[in-house]
Amino acid sequence: xxxxxxxxxxxxxxxxxxxxxxxxxxxxxxxxxxxxxxxxxxxxxxxxxxxxxxxxxxxxxxxxxxxxxxxxxxxxxxxxxxxxxxxxxxxxxxxxxxxxxxxxxxxxxxxxxxxxxxxxxxxxxxxxxxxxxxxxxxxxxxxxxxxxxxxxxxxxxxxxxxxxxxxxxxxxxxxxxxxxxxxxxxxxxxxxxxxxxxxxxxxxxxxxxxxxxxxxxxxxxxxxxxxxxxxxxxxxxxxxxxxxxxxxxxxxxxxxxxxxxxxxxxxxxxxxxxxxxxxxxxxxxxxxxxxxxxxxxxxxxxxxxxxxxxxxxxxxxxxxxxxxxxxxxxxxxxxxxxxxxxxxxxxxxxxxxxxxxxxxxxxxxxxxxxxxxxxxxxxxxxxxxxxxxxxxxxxxxxxxxxxxxxxxx
Ligand code: 7TS
Numbered sequence: 038x039x040x041x042x043x044x045x046x047x048x049x050x051x052x053x054x055x056x057x058x059x060x061x062x063x064x065x066x067x068x069x070x071x072x073x074x075x076x077x078x079x080x081x082x083x084x085x086x087x088x089x090x091x092x093x094x095x096x097x098x099x100x101x102x103x104x105x106x107x108x109x110x111x112x113x114x115x116x117x118x119x120x121x122x123x124x125x126x127x128x129x130x131x132x133x134x135x136x137x138x139x140x141x142x143x144x145x146x147x148x149x150x151x152x153x154x155x156x157x158x159x160x161x162x163x164x165x166x167x168x169x170x171x172x173x174x175x176x177x178x179x180x181x182x183x184x185x186x187x188x189x190x191x192x193x194x195x196x197x198x199x200x201x202x203x204x205x206x207x208x209x210x211x212x213x214x215x216x217x218x219x220x221x222x223x224x225x226x227x228x229x230x231x232x233x234x235x236x237x238x239x240x241x242x243x244x245x246x247x248x249x250x251x252x253x254x255x256x257x258x259x260x261x262x263x264x265x266x267x268x269x270x271x272x273x274x275x276x277x278x279x280x281x282x283x284x285x286x287x288x289x290x291x292x293x294x295x296x297x298x299x300x301x302x303x304x305x306x307x308x309x310x311x312x313x314x315x316x317x318x319x320x321x322x323x324x325x326x327x328x329x330x331x332x333x334x335x336x337x338x339x340x341x342x343x344x345x346x347x348x349x350x351x352x353x354x355x356x357x358x359x360x361x362x363x364x365x366x367x368x369x370x371x372x373x374x375x376x377x378x379x380x381x382x383x384x385x386x387x388x389x390x391x392x393x394x395x396x397x398x399x400x401x402x403x404x405x406x407x408x409x410x411x412x413x414x415x416x417x418x419x420x421x422x423x424x425x426x427x428x429x430x431x432x433x434x435x436x437x438x439x440x441x442x443x444x445x446x
Pocket of ligand 1 (some may be wrong): 070071072132133134135136163165166211213214215216240241242243263399403
């Protein structure tokens with residue numbers, strides 16, 4: 038087993054859910070790409086908020102409303118600092134990555150795309166970075182086209198460059214593929230797209246939990262992610278956008294909070310970010326997410342990332358030495374996602390047999406059907422590792438795979 042460079046037992050103590058038995062065995066949670074587990078700090082922040090501060094934000098002239106508003110806006114400022122965004126006003130709360138991308142597709146897309154325009158997405162996008170663009174493009178007579186991905190799961194940059202022309206108005210790509218783990222060269226994609234006048238949306242759902250993303254260094258136009266994949270609660274997401282683009286975009290959901298004045302003669306809209314936040318937001322979620330960011334800032338993130346990479350290398354080495362396993366997604370640059378098939382067995386059956394041994398993985402097409410079709414498979418078994426996983430858990434996974442093989446092959 039590789040040498041430990043990160044105090045994994047110390048961080049595991051912060052995650053209460055990890056300490057339980059499932060089907061009579063200690064839980065091995067290898068599904069962090071679907072959602073990460075939550076540290077005590079997040080669980081406590083949410084319960085403290087409901088115990089002590091619960092109130093609606095921005096509208097009450099009383100102490101609880103003030104406290105709730107201060108904590109809610111402090112969380113937004115924490116996200117801005119986390120992404121190195123120039124201003125917290127450029128951080129819009131949404132329900133998740135999916136809603137963030139739908140917001141860009143509707144608010145930016147409907148006012149900027151015309152018939153004949155092209156939107157490029159990679160062939161390995163999550164459905165939530167394909168379908169919102171298709172809905173808007175279909176309504177406007179624009180097209181959504183896939184950027185080719187090679188057999189290792191790596192974007193073909195020269196093919197991408199060849200696709201660019203002045204009809205390409207938006208390039209929307211994942212920072213990291215959820216199905217394969219490939220880290221996409223978004224810096225290069227952004228520079229190439231900007232050179233031909235296209236805007237770039239980055240789906241950061243699978244990136245933010247692994248390293249510090251700097252939206253100004255990237256120079257992306259929009260960046261989307263979900264709190265629940267970053268140790269925070271479900272039901273909350275983030276959209277960062279460049280100020281001039283956000284200012285120019287009309288809102289797509291109307292209601293309270295997003296307006297300045299309402300009359301039947303005409304309505305004017307609130308300033309950023311509230312223009313895009315109709316209705317009562319997920320206040321407890323935002324406050325819980327603020328605690329998640331504080332938690333992340335309290336650990337050595339570089340050591341955590343090195344630990345995740347060591348887990349991946351250890352697991353993939355074992356996979357290469359296990360008969361019947363075929364790795365799907367072997368790009369040179371990957372996050373700690375190991376997707377594989379067991380030849381001769383359906384991924385869903387493998388998943389059930391692993392679960393029976395206390396091991397949680399995800400099986401299926403991972404909401405990335407086009408790339409599964411490209412591989413000619415219905416789906417994979419995906420083990421995704423976070424910094425709270427151990428080498429012993431990787432050993433448990435492979436012992437469980439050997440046992441599953443005796444039933445399946
Ligand atoms: N984009 C990527 C790259 C994702 O991995 C996901 C969720 C989404 C968008 C959508 O995020 P949501 O929070 O709005 O649902 N991915 C996964 C997954 O891999 N397993 O479960 C959810």
